[in-house]
Amino acid sequence: MPQRPPLSAKIIYALGQFGWSLTSFGAANLLVYFYFPAETSDVSSNFPSYIYQGALFGIIAILGLINFGGRIFDGITDPLIANWSDKTVSNFGKRRKFMAWSAVPFAVFSFLIFYPISDVQSTNTYWLFFTVFAFFLFMTLYTVPYTALISELGHHPEDRMLISTLISVAWAMGFLLGNMVYALQGYFEQSQSPTEAFQTSIGIFAVIGFVFMLLPVFFLNEKKYALQKPADYDAFSSVASVFSNRNFRFFISSDLLYWLALTFIQLGVSYYITILMDLDKAYASMFMTIGFLGSFLLYVPINILVKKWGKKRLMILAFWAFSLVFGLTYAMTWIALPKMLFFYLLAILSAFPLATFGIVPNAIIADIVYEHQTNTGEQLAGMFYGVRNFMMKMGIALANLIFPSLLILGKSVENPLGVQLSSLCAFLFCLAGWLFFSAYQEETVATTKD
Numbered sequence: 001m002p003q004r005p006p007l008s009a010k011i012i013y014a015l016g017q018f019g020w021s022l023t024s025f026g027a028a029n030l031l032v033y034f035y036f037p038a039e040t041s042d043v044s045s046n047f048p049s050y051i052y053q054g055a056l057f058g059i060i061a062i063l064g065l066i067n068f069g070g071r072i073f074d075g076i077t078d079p080l081i082a083n084w085s086d087k088t089v090s091n092f093g094k095r096r097k098f099m100a101w102s103a104v105p106f107a108v109f110s111f112l113i114f115y116p117i118s119d120v121q122s123t124n125t126y127w128l129f130f131t132v133f134a135f136f137l138f139m140t141l142y143t144v145p146y147t148a149l150i151s152e153l154g155h156h157p158e159d160r161m162l163i164s165t166l167i168s169v170a171w172a173m174g175f176l177l178g179n180m181v182y183a184l185q186g187y188f189e190q191s192q193s194p195t196e197a198f199q200t201s202i203g204i205f206a207v208i209g210f211v212f213m214l215l216p217v218f219f220l221n222e223k224k225y226a227l228q229k230p231a232d233y234d235a236f237s238s239v240a241s242v243f244s245n246r247n248f249r250f251f252i253s254s255d256l257l258y259w260l261a262l263t264f265i266q267l268g269v270s271y272y273i274t275i276l277m278d279l280d281k282a283y284a285s286m287f288m289t290i291g292f293l294g295s296f297l298l299y300v301p302i303n304i305l306v307k308k309w310g311k312k313r314l315m316i317l318a319f320w321a322f323s324l325v326f327g328l329t330y331a332m333t334w335i336a337l338p339k340m341l342f343f344y345l346l347a348i349l350s351a352f353p354l355a356t357f358g359i360v361p362n363a364i365i366a367d368i369v370y371e372h373q374t375n376t377g378e379q380l381a382g383m384f385y386g387v388r389n390f391m392m393k394m395g396i397a398l399a400n401l402i403f404p405s406l407l408i409l410g411k412s413v414e415n416p417l418g419v420q421l422s423s424l425c426a427f428l429f430c431l432a433g434w435l436f437f438s439a440y441q442e443e444t445v446a447t448t449k450d
Contacts, residue, residue, distance in 0.1 A: 005153050005225040012219050013153060014166035016099070019212030020143055021174025023110045026202045027135050028396070029266040030181065034114055034198060035063050035128070036404050047194055050116040050124045054408075061404035066129050071397025074136035075390040078144055082386025083238050085145040093222030095145035095152075095382075100217045102141035107210035109135035114202050142213065144389055148382040149216075150362055151369040155227035160366040161306065161359075165299055168358035172292045178205060179288035182270065182281050238383040241376070248368050248384070250439045251361075252391040254319075257433035258357060259395030261322060264426040265350075267403045271411060271419045276332050277339045278413055287347045294351025295358065302355050311360050311367075312442040318356035319434035325349050326427035330420055364440075 005013075037047045052062050081098070088094040113131045116124040150167070154160030181201045188197035222228075243249060265272075270284045277283070305314055325346055328335075332342055369384045403422055410417035 002155065002223075002225050002227050004156055004159060009220060009225055010153070010159075010163055010166055013149065013163070013216050014170040015212050016146060016170075016216035016220075017167040018170035018174045019209045019215070020106070020139070020146065021171040021209075022178055022205050023107050023174075023209030023213065024139055025175060025178030025205060026110055026181070027113050027132070027139075028263075029178065030202075031063060031067055031113070031132075031400070032267050032404050032407075033270055036061065036407065047198070049121070051121050051128060052125065060401070061408060062125060063128075064401045064404040066125070066132055067400035067404075068397045069129075070132035070136050071393050071400060073133055074140055075393040075397065077137060077140045078386040078390040078393065079239055079383060081140050081144045082148070082382040082389075085148060085386075086238070086380060086382040091223075093220075093226075094228065095149050095226070096217050096220065096222050098145040099142050099213070102138045103210060103213045103217065105134070106138040106142050106213070107206045109138060110209070111199070111203050111206045114199055140389070144382060144386050146216070147362075147385040147389065149220075149222070149226060150385070151366040151381045152226035152228055154366050155370070157367070157370075160370075161303060161363050164361075164363040164366065165303060165359050167362065168355075169296065169299065172295060172354070172358055174209070176289060176292045177208075179269075179285050179292075181205070182285045186282055238380055239387060241372075241378055242380060242383050242387050245368060245372055247440055248365075248372075248387075250436055251364060251368070252388055254315075254433040254437035254440070255361060255388065256391045256395040257429045257436065258319070258322075259392045260399050261326065261426040261429040261433070262357070263396045263399035264403060264422055264429075265326075267399065268419065268422050268426075271407070272329060272423070273343075275411060275413055275416045275419045276329070277343055279339065279343065283343065287343065290344070290347035291350040291354055294348055295355035298351055298355040299359065302359055306360065306363075310442050311364055312437070312440055314356050315360055315364075315437055315440075316434060318353040318360075319430050319437065321349060322353040322357075323427055323430040323434070325353070326423050326430060329423040330427060333416070333420070 034047055035051050036053065054061075056062055056065065085095060085098055088097065090097045092100070109131055113128065113135055117127050118124055150163055151160065154163045181198070184201040184204070185194065185197045188200050192200065269287060270281055273279050273284045273287060274281055302314065328342070328346060328349075335342075365384060365388055369381050372378065372380065372384070402425065406422045406425070407418040409421065411419055
């Protein structure tokens with residue numbers, strides 16, 4: 001039996017999450033911002049139109065199609081890489097080996113995505129297609145083996161909850177720093193064009209993220225602390241076994257809908273701020289900062305409430321809270337309240353669901369993995385997280401397809417229809433996610449100590 005990892009090992013592991021969270025922030029949240037810029041009165045602050053801004057077939061934005069295709073490719077590779085990682089044998093560590101291979105190209109392509117190579121829109125479109133697919137391939141090669149370590153290091157239930165909390169803090173810190181891109185861009189615009197200022201900010205994120213991604217590669221003793229068993233299952237059999245778990249099916253269905261909604265707020269925050277609230281884009285950074293700092297304050301209470309109420313009740317409350325945030329965003333133009341009051345109200349309300357969804361889902365999956373291994377003897381940690389990542393990325397892919405297509409209906413102060421409809425869609429996704437997760441049976445999941 002491997003040793004329980006000390007706090008220092010858990011922190012080193014979590015720092016890798018900070019690294020890949022920051023590295024992936026741009027591709028996950030800023031493609032629409034950069035390639036499909038909002039129509040503001042200050043034309044000098046806008047990015048050029050690097051790719052075609054109209055609709056294909058009258059309904060689909062080309063950026064949405066590229067992002068959707070990249071996410072589908074990303075999702076398909078998840079279970080394949082998960083199975084490959086599960087079956088790998090390495091003295092260096094079966095998970096760390098993949099992380100070491102992929103960290104450099106992952107960071108490089110996180111920058112190249114935002115580096116158009118031509119003044120010709122069609123050329124930039126092909127380049128964006130290539131860089132998006134390459135980025136997602138190397139991101140998957142890093143993140144799927146990385147997340148498999150959550151349950152393997154957490155072979156004690158208390159460790160699973162602590163690891164989930166630590167990586168949630170790390171992810172949020174990466175996401176929070178990533179949202180500083182708007183403020184950083186504004187700072188660099190004092191001496192650079194908007195495009196150069198934005199690219200400088202993304203380049204800084206790529207370098208910082210790369211350094212932190214390497215910390216668990218070199219300083220985490222996987223052999224000493226991770227509970228791992230030889231696995232020799234083909235990908236199809238592994239996926240079938242994972243989907244045979246009833247609790248997991250309901251969990252990932254709700255998780256897909258959560259990521260649909262979350263991606264809408266990540267893609268839409270600059271639009272909600274500049275179009276619906278008519279505030280400067282720098283407030284987008286402030287909005288996310290308030291939400292995430294508020295979520296940090298709730299991390300300890302969330303852990304206490306999980307012990308008192310259980311994970312299911314907290315998740316349901318989080319779905320309700322997120323529904324309220326998006327419902328108020330949709331109704332903002334019809335409610336006679338000052339815009340700044342709405343700004344602070346929505347930022348503060350978002351803290352609870354951000355904290356809950358940041359911590360609890362990874363702990364739920366680790367519980368399910370542990371229960372499945374106890375009941376069946378199958379060690380499929382990589383595949384469980386690979387399938388979860390696949391469903392998560394399907395949600396993100398759909399959001400990246402739907403969101404820019406909605407913007408075609410209106411993304412200006414004079415015509416905000418597309419921006420408003422995006423918040424309505426996210427509201428409905430949250431309600432549907434709550435319905436699916438209500439079928440999750442927490443009492444059946446094993447939490448026996450080793």
